[in-house]
Amino acid sequence: MRAIWKGAVSFGLVNVPVRLFAATQEHDIRFHQVHRADGGRIKMKRVCQVCGEEVPWDQLAKGYEAPDGRAVMLEDDDFAGLPISTGREIDVMEFVPVDQVDPMLFDKTYYLEPEARTVKPYVLLREALERTDRMAVVKVAMRQRETLAVLRVRDDVIVLQTLLWPDEVRAAEFEVLQDHVEVRDAELTMAMSLVESLASDFHPDAYEDAYAKAVSDLVEARLEGTPLPEAAPEEVGSAEVVDLLTALQRSVEAAKRSRGESTDAAAEPAKAPAKKSTAKKTADKAPAKKTPRKSA
Numbered sequence: 001m002r003a004i005w006k007g008a009v010s011f012g013l014v015n016v017p018v019r020l021f022a023a024t025q026e027h028d029i030r031f032h033q034v035h036r037a038d039g040g041r042i043k044m045k046r047v048c049q050v051c052g053e054e055v056p057w058d059q060l061a062k063g064y065e066a067p068d069g070r071a072v073m074l075e076d077d078d079f080a081g082l083p084i085s086t087g088r089e090i091d092v093m094e095f096v097p098v099d100q101v102d103p104m105l106f107d108k109t110y111y112l113e114p115e116a117r118t119v120k121p122y123v124l125l126r127e128a129l130e131r132t133d134r135m136a137v138v139k140v141a142m143r144q145r146e147t148l149a150v151l152r153v154r155d156d157v158i159v160l161q162t163l164l165w166p167d168e169v170r171a172a173e174f175e176v177l178q179d180h181v182e183v184r185d186a187e188l189t190m191a192m193s194l195v196e197s198l199a200s201d202f203h204p205d206a207y208e209d210a211y212a213k214a215v216s217d218l219v220e221a222r223l224e225g226t227p228l229p230e231a232a233p234e235e236v237g238s239a240e241v242v243d244l245l246t247a248l249q250r251s252v253e254a255a256k257r258s259r260g261e262s263t264d265a266a267a268e269p270a271k272a273p274a275k276k277s278t279a280k281k282t283a284d285k286a287p288a289k290k291t292p293r294k295s296a
Helices: 077-081 115-134 185-197 210-224 244-258
Strands: 005-011 012-024 064-065 072-074 089-097 106-114 133-144 143-152 159-161
Touching: 005 115, 005 133, 012 115, 106 115, 115 133, 115 143, 115 159, 133 159, 159 244, 185 244
Parallel strands: 005 089
Antiparallel strands: 005 012, 012 106, 064 072, 089 133, 106 159, 133 143, 143 159
16 A cells, blocks of 8 residues: 555644555446447547637636526636645544544545554554544644544554535435324334344455446456356345235244244234133033942
C-alpha cells in the first residue's frame, strides 16, 4: 500500500507522526465504452451547448445554477481567497462514547501507521481508546478541505473514519409510518422466532459478491474462448398468497431446514386439548352377574 497522506495526531501536548493508508478498495470490473462494429474505444468530447464547439481544458470554468434559474461562473482566482485548510495535523477535539456515534455518519476508512520512533505514544492512544470504550472526534484537512472524522481501534490498528456533516444526512420523513399498525402477539412471537432461527455471529468472510464473481467468470470465459458454465436454477418460492403469520411460520421452517434442524418447534401453535366427555361410551358393557352355584 502507498501512503496517501502524512501528518500527526495531536491530543493534548502529545504528537504522534502517522501515515494514512486507504483501508478499503473496490473489486468491480471496469468496462469501457467501445464501438460495437470494430471494438474501438469511445472518447467523450466537451461540447458547448451554446456554440456547439469542442472546448479545450484551459477554457473550462466552474458554473453553478441556482434553483430559481440564476447562474454564476467562478474562476480559479475566486477560490484562491477562500480559507482552505492545508495543515498536516489530526487535531483531537474530544473523546466520546462509541455508542453515541451514529454509523450512518461513517464515510471513508483509513489506517493510521505510526513512525518507528513514535510507536509508544501510538500504542498508548490505542490502549486508552480501547479501555475507555471511546472514539476520538477529530478534524483533519484532506484534499484541501476540512473533514470531520473519528479515531477508533480495529484489531491493533487505529482507524481514521471520515464522517458526513450532519446536514448531509437526510431526514427520514415517511407519512405511512405515522399510521398506527396493530401487531398481534402471535405475529410478534413468530417474527422473533424467525430472528432466532437465523441468529449467528457475524463473519464477513462467509459472504461473497455473487454478481461480481459471475461477471469475472463471464469475462474470463470470453477471453479464453470457452463456454460459460450454466448457472444452477434458483429455487422459486410458492406464489400462494398467505397471511402474515403463516408466511412467518413457513419462513421459520425453511430457515431450520436449511440448517438441518428439526422443524417441530416451528409448527403451528398447538390447539387446546379436547375436553373428555363425562358420558359413558355406548360401547361399554355392564359387568356380568355371577351365577349362584347349585348345591350337590
